[in-house]
Amino acid sequence: MSAPIVVGTDGSGAAERAVEWAAADAAQRHRPLHIVHAAQIWPYQVRRFVPPDESERVSRAGRSVLRKAEEHVRTHWPELRVTTALLVNAAPDALRDESKNAFELVVGQRGHGGFASLLLGSVSLRVAGHSSVPVVVVRGETRTSRGEVAMGYAMEGEEGDVLEYAFDAAAVRGARLRVVHAWQISASLAESGYPLDEDRMSDERRARIIAAYAPLYERYPLVEVVNEVLVGHPVSALSAASRAADLLVVGASGHRWGVPGLGSVGHGVVHHAECPVAVVGRSR
Structure with a gap:
């Protein structure tokens, strides 16, 4: 199987546009799409300190985000091979880990949760500047082809x-x-x-x-x-x-x-x- 295109989502509007862009690029390149959600549970990032109900709430919300993203992709690109991953980790670390063997990594312009500060530097500098694969930051107009x-x-x-x-x-x-x-x-x-x-x-x-x-x-x-x-x-x-x-x-x-x-x-x-x-x- 060819190297996938990995996209991070947190369910925000910007993340949805990133998923759409990544899906379209994957379809053009005949590559699989891998959708990742990094669940942030601060201040309980260490697993043994996570209250059981909090862990389940975060997992349930994360699964919902991934399910909606996958359903949207399959509706518009039914032939595309799609996989998902729910990770409890800081967004930059989760994305880098999941994209080590990818063709490229796609992230949204800004969002909430793990991607809220993308353009403020905490994620963009840690991911785009240090990734082993190309990183696409989806911003601006994406649905109109300019050629x-x-x-x-x-x-x-x-x-x-x-x-x-x-x-x-x-x-x-x-x-x-x-x-x-x-x-x-x-x-x-x-x-x-x-x-x-x-x-x-x-x-x-x-x-x-x-x-x-x-x-x-x-x-x-x-x-x-x-x-x-x-x-x-x-x-x-x-x-x-x-x-x-x-x-x-x-x-x-x-x-x-x-x-x-x-x-x-x-x-x-x-x-x-x-x-x-x-x-x-x-x-x-």
């Missing part, structure tokens, strides 16, 4: 996994791929008075980007690629590109105290994009 996948290219030379995910996502959807690279002139260079040829510098960067994805273009010859290189802030440029995209793909390129995580650009995009955002880590 485009956008990708942020950071020019750091280690973005093969990000490029491959973006090309594959565009191919699966029959969509155009827009590769966006925004660069900024350093303050010291701007203040030096040295004459700058922004057009030439952008052309040089564009040539490097085309060379980087050339092997993938040969593998996906039907994917139309548009290169967008501009001077500006990456978050602003990618947020603008998201308005015309079905999916925005970025890399998890940040490092804090030597640990890989969700960088400032990825963090900003997750907050401001107007379409689902796929955060793709780099193979180590």
